[in-house]
Amino acid sequence: RKEVEQDPGPFNVPEGATVAFNCTYSNSASQSFFWYRQDCRKEPKLLMSVYSSGNEDGRFTAQLNRASQYISLLIRDSKLSDSATYLCVVNGNYGQNFVFGPGTRLSVLP
C-alpha cells in the first residue's frame, strides 16, 4: 500500500461547481498534513495546512479524520484559476518523511 493515496482524477467541473478531493495515508504516526497546489510546469506551493479541528480559507475547506487516516479538501464556487493539480502531503514529527500523494488534477471549465 502506498503511503499517501489520492483520488485518481482528472476532475473536470464547470465554473461555480463544488468539488471535493480525498486523500488517505498509511502511517498512523503522521503529525502534519497539508494540501499543496501545483500549476503546470511550476513547483508545488502550499495551499493550506490541515488541522484536526478542520479549517477554512475562503472557498477552501480542509478536514482531517485521524481515526480513518483521511484528509479532504473542498473547493466551493470553483473558478477557472483553480485549475491545477492538488497534492496531499503528510509528514511525521519534526518534518520527517515529507511524503506527497500522486496528485489529483482539476480542470474548471467555462
Add this chain to the structure above:
Amino acid sequence: EAGVAQSPRYKIIEKRQSVAFWCNPISGHATLYWYQQILGQGPKLLIQFQNNGVVDDSQLPKDRFSAERLKGVDSTLKIQPAKLEDSAVYLCASNQLGRGRDTEAFFGQGTRLTVV
C-alpha cells in the same frame, strides 16, 4: 525573504553522461529535501538532510545517484551515469525544524532534466 534557489533550470544530456544539480535552501532552514517528479506523478522523495546529516535516503538509487550537503547549507545532487528513465524534474525543498504547521516546505523552481 529569498526563496529556494536551484540551478540549472534545464539540462539535456545523453544517456550514460553525468549531471549535477545545485540547491540553496532558505536561510535558516535545517531540513533540505530532494524530490524527483516524473511527468504526471507526484514528487517522490529521494533524500532528506537535516543540517549536514542524512535523515532518509531509502528511495535514492545509490548505484547512480549521490547527494551531499557538506556545510549544512547548500546541496548538490549528482547522477552518474544517467539513464533515459531519469528524465524528470528534480525539486529541492527546505523547511524549519519544528512541529505541525511550522514544517511547511518551500520549493525551488526545479531542474528539468531530459536524458536522450
